[in-house]
Amino acid sequence: MTRPEIREVIIEILERIAPDEDLSNLDDSVAFREQMELDSMDFLDIVMELRKQYRVQIPENEYENLLTMDSTVNYLEPKLADVAK
Amino acid sequence: MSDSLQDHHRIVITGVGLTSPNGDNLTDYRANLLAGKSGVVPFQTRYVKQPVLAGVCHFDEFLYQKKKERRRGTRAGSVSIYCANEALKDSGLDWENVRKNRVGVYLGITEHGNVETENEIYEISQFDYDTKVWSHHHNPRTVANNPAGEVTLNLGITGPHLTVGAACAAGNAGFIYGLQMLRLKEVDLAIAGGISESVHTFGIFASFASQGALAWHEDPAKACRPFDVNRNGIIVSEGGGICTLERLPDALARGAKIYGEIVGYAMNSDALDFVLPSSTRQSECVQLALDRAGLTADDIDIVSSHATATEQGDIEESKALRAVFGDRPSLAINNTKSFIGHAMGAAGALELLGNVPSFADRIAHATINLDQQDPRCELRQVVANRPRHMEKVEYILNNSFGMLGINSVVIVKKFPAEHGGVYA
Numbered sequence: 001m002t003r004p005e006i007r008e009v010i011i012e013i014l015e016r017i018a019p020d021e022d023l024s025n026l027d028d029s030v031a032f033r034e035q036m037e038l039d040s041m042d043f044l045d046i047v048m049e050l051r052k053q054y055r056v057q058i059p060e061n062e063y064e065n066l067l068t069m070d071s072t073v074n075y076l077e078p079k080l081a082d083v084a085k
Numbered sequence: 086m087s088d089s090l091q092d093h094h095r096i097v098i099t100g101v102g103l104t105s106p107n108g109d110n111l112t113d114y115r116a117n118l119l120a121g122k123s124g125v126v127p128f129q130t131r132y133v134k135q136p137v138l139a140g141v142c143h144f145d146e147f148l149y150q151k152k153k154e155r156r157r158g159t160r161a162g163s164v165s166i167y168c169a170n171e172a173l174k175d176s177g178l179d180w181e182n183v184r185k186n187r188v189g190v191y192l193g194i195t196e197h198g199n200v201e202t203e204n205e206i207y208e209i210s211q212f213d214y215d216t217k218v219w220s221h222h223h224n225p226r227t228v229a230n231n232p233a234g235e236v237t238l239n240l241g242i243t244g245p246h247l248t249v250g251a252a253c254a255a256g257n258a259g260f261i262y263g264l265q266m267l268r269l270k271e272v273d274l275a276i277a278g279g280i281s282e283s284v285h286t287f288g289i290f291a292s293f294a295s296q297g298a299l300a301w302h303e304d305p306a307k308a309c310r311p312f313d314v315n316r317n318g319i320i321v322s323e324g325g326g327i328c329t330l331e332r333l334p335d336a337l338a339r340g341a342k343i344y345g346e347i348v349g350y351a352m353n354s355d356a357l358d359f360v361l362p363s364s365t366r367q368s369e370c371v372q373l374a375l376d377r378a379g380l381t382a383d384d385i386d387i388v389s390s391h392a393t394a395t396e397q398g399d400i401e402e403s404k405a406l407r408a409v410f411g412d413r414p415s416l417a418i419n420n421t422k423s424f425i426g427h428a429m430g431a432a433g434a435l436e437l438l439g440n441v442p443s444f445a446d447r448i449a450h451a452t453i454n455l456d457q458q459d460p461r462c463e464l465r466q467v468v469a470n471r472p473r474h475m476e477k478v479e480y481i482l483n484n485s486f487g488m489l490g491i492n493s494v495v496i497v498k499k500f501p502a503e504h505g506g507v508y509a
Contacts, residue, residue: 016156017156019152019153020152020153037153041221041222041225048218048220048221051217051218052218057217
């Protein structure tokens with residue numbers, strides 16, 4: 001998966017988790033939680049969706065990598081390099 | 086029961102919110118009950134191979150709930166939120182200025198959590214039963230207080246909330262708990278009733294089928310046939326019936342419209358069997374409710390029966406009603422399940438609420454699909470197939486019984502127009 005494809009995957013997950021939010025102006029360098037209503041249970045949904053859809057296992061001590069869109073894509077890029085969208 | 090308008094033990098219904106398979110508000114629901122319109126439809130349920138019928142609701146989930154709230158919550162929560170908001174809107178309460186810590190939510194449920202548990206098991210079955218994909222939402226969705234708790238989250242209610250697990254006696258039980266908490270002055274407003282999401286669990290259909298108690302008919306509208314000789318079981322339905330209950334002096338002080346007064350109630354237990362009912366205990370429960378209301382059987386105008394169209398259930402209730410009410414022809418006995426199926430935790434609430442407008446129009450809605458009454462269900466007062474015009478409707482008695490031998494009865498009295506009665 002390319003970086004734009006990974007971003008697209010994350011956006012699709014966020015749209016399902018926060019269906020009332022407008023994500024069209026999401027700033028990739030700013031924390032998700034500063035731009036949208038996202039509590040810890042929602043955050044776990046991101047981890048769960050990645051696990052279900054792409055079998056990506058994210059250990060708890062690495063959750064901090066999912067702070068912003070940029071950091072999330074950076075973190076997932078090597079893990080999803082050989083995975084098709 | 087005191088006639089004093091200042092008696093704080095007198096509890097009245099001041100708002101109604103409901104969703105049923107044949108109507109999402111009291112006006113439509115009542116109109117369909119009078120018109121003989123069923124809400125039973127063909128239904129798909131996971132795993133069950135035989136054709137299944139059910140009563141399905143069509144209310145707008147997003148009228149009072151954000152999409153995210155709905156995703157986080159349950160269908161039972163969504164039913165509850167819709168009905169609670171409808172009841173509050175109908176009550177005319179100035180909600181902004183209601184003290185939220187003095188509001189209690191008491192919702193009867195037959196069961197809760199099966200839907201979510203079945204969904205999660207199905208989900209992990211797609212991942213070779215890897216429990217790492219079991220949702221972190223499972224626990225908050227399946228805790229027994231979930232439906233009532235979702236109402237408090239949605240409406241910012243900080244008073245007590247709980248669900249009342251009472252099998253199919255739960256709708257009445259919710260009203261009874263609300264009434265008791267108002268009398269105890271634990272709360273100033275009770276949001277009370279019963280709800281069900283049962284059609285979304287395959288287990289309830291499969292279990293009734295295994296028990297030989299799941300109804301079927303080529304024409305879905307004819308499938309639920311209480312008291313009929315050709316009845317063949319239960320139609321599972323979802324729904325909700327929730328009221329705002331208030332102490333009479335509080336309701337009068339704010340000039341509330343009043344649907345009726347709950348003047349009697351009772352609950353008891355058969356202590357006999359897991360599923361088979363007992364006419365003796367049922368008639369004792371009815372009699373206890375009459376005694377508490379200071380009434381005799383002759384005072385009751387309409388009995389809203391529980392009968393689910395099972396073989397034994399209908400026979401036992403018929404015996405119980407004959408024992409208490411005899412053959413008095415001025416009594417009307419009707420049955421709402423014949424229209425909407427068995428709405429489980431919501432059944433008692435919906436069945437009572439569909440009859441309450443009778444105080445005004447003096448019409449007892451029918452029991453449909455009663456083509457040939459089972460001689461073992463010998464009740465001469467059953468309103469068969471067409472509504473019956475009554476000389477008077479002062480008191481409605483509502484039966485609601487459930488598995489493990491739980492019985493509940495609620496009696497509602499017409500309220501006079503000069504004090505706010507809307508159905509007078």
